[in-house]
Amino acid sequence: MRTSSRWQRLRDVILSTDPKRRTLVSMALLALVLMTSSAGVMLLVAHSSSAVNATAVQWWAAMSVGGLVVMTAFIRSGETARLRDPSLTIPQMVWTITSGAVAYVLAGDARGLVPSVLALILFFGTFALTMAEVIGIGTFALLAFACAIGVTSRFSASPFGYLDTAYALMVLIVLSGCVALNLRIQRIRVRLHEQRVALAEALQVNRELASRDELTGLLNRRAMQDLMGLEHRRSVRSGRPMLLAQLDIDHFKPINDTHGHATGDRALQAFASTVRDAVRDTDVLARWGGEEFVLMLSDTQPEDARELLERIRRAVAAMTIPHATGTLHMTVSMGLALHLPGDTVEHTLERADQALYTAKALGRNRVVVAPSGHRHQAAAHSGTSARA
Template sequence: MVVMTLMLAAAWRFNPRIAGLGAWTLSYFFGLLVCVNLLLRAVAPELLLVLLAQLSAYLMAWLNWVGTRAYVGAAPVPRRYGVLGAVLLLATAAWFTVVQPEQTTRFTLMSLVVGTLFLLCARTIAQGRLQDHPARYLYALASGGHGLFLLLRPWLFRVGNHGLFDAQHAIAVSHLVVVESIVAIVLMAFGIVMLANEQVTLELRRIADRDPLTGVFNRRAFLALLDKGSHYAERMAFPLSVLLIDLDHFKKINDSWGHQLGDRALRHFVTVAQACLRDGDVIGRLGGEEFAIFLPNARLAQAEAIASRLRGALEMQPLRHGEAAIALTASIGVAQRQPQEAPHALLHRADEAMYLAKHKGRNRIELAASSPLPADGTATPALP
């Protein structure tokens, strides 16, 4: 237990931003107190031992659930519920220790409460596709199995013909409980470490895929997503359109106001653009002041409408700098993917339309020619 607690504490120390990891680490600290309680049996009063054991086991399970909910982004459970549960459990334990001594009832209540909390951990982490998240699968299996065992544990300890074990098997049952607890605690700890590692991997992937200035996809990630989207559109016979966008006179903004304001202008454009897009639309920064957006399941007319909404919104929302309002406009090329058209050919048509918009005076939208380039990207020679 000490090793598991130190392992989680180290993971939390180096990854403090991972949601839920702090609560999980604290839960194992209280699990450690359960073990300490066993060492104090010979010297401490019975009531103190009972209350310490009940509170530690409850807090370990409760904090596991709190950590699990935080990890998946679920709404936090109000702390007053946790405090109320602890108070009720301690009051019940004290009653069945001092006023009406009944070890079986006390043991059963604790097993039911703690077991239910671990089952809630499994249910919470299991939301979504477990096969895509092996770490979640391990944690769900360990916490769910442990919770189920805790619910069955009072029945296993029943003595008599109605129980699975009679009195002479009590030692064997005790050994089973100890082994199950050790296995579950180790598996849950490794599951938590794997979950933390999964979050670190996702964060590194996000950093690798995102433009650090604007937060949208960088060129490499955008082209990879466009390639996947194009293959899916081809296979499912769905339309797909692309917007290629260049901010007008951006160099003048940098020269007149400085690069810091130029960076703000890029972020301002992204904010305006994202407000104009649908769920599922993908925006990326190709470089400098050039952006691209691909619109799944959008024909040319719908793509043109989105481009028009974006262009108008940008024109109506200048960048504020003190009392100054810095106008931003964009030239946009729109192209719809044609059957069997390669992604780079689609982008090339949108790029040509965008440069046509610039040539015609900027702050406008141009539609790409409907004839795509061949898949190899070379121009088709004119017929004689």
């Protein structure tokens, strides 16, 4: 356990404790390891071949590895976080490509090793670059190695032979192949991104369809039940009042029977729009079923809630809905109940429903507030048919 803890602390020191920075530092360290390994191979070649300038290779190895060490330390410090490329992918690739081109000049007869290192460099940065950046890096690599090949042929003691031609062609083939493959990978990335966006949009639409009433665009019954349960728990924790109101359009069935279901649908849509315009942004209206609606009021005093419902009642009474033979007017009856400590949402809805039945019995087009004492059992009065 102690060894594991020490290893964790060491990793935190090297990689940082910030998750995003840990990823960037890890990738930079991987590039550093690859460059160090390549430098080791070049040093081995210089040690084994008298034709290679060992001093120049040593300086090259120090510069190549040292440059990546500086970049890695810069990334670890967090100073790159505000840059557009916080991983320094492009500077690292430019540095390593330049180092590879210099290695091509220094390697002598062993320069056939360089194309494989070059391919590794180009593949390493593929997933962090845009398509334009891939083309730019590929062009830079072609120019860098064209200069390297030119320098090699210019200062070489031996004439440019078939082996030099083979090395130059291999570099060209590797570069062209890497760029073409990288561009292909970038196109796949773009396509996958577009598919992810389309999938996210489709999932959002499905969630909306699952939680919304198709006709009015309001929350449906199931979504409202979930939301009321959440608000109930918040109310218990904070002590803020929560009120529930049952709204029922008066004499709605004759509207469908007399004017048709299309007019009835327009009436429901107009009703929903009117109520939404009358309530606050924090209030939640849902279609409960048919011509019944439920309104949830959070952090509202009962007196203010009643005034709000009276405003809704007047707004609905002032509505005019055109139809084939004239205009249609509607009224609404409402029952309001304060959610009581220790009670359930279902019981509060029952009390609001009983208050709604009372409003219907008193002549409709009115607001009735349920008593805040013990629940009254009035199951016989809670049927929808009694309110039609």
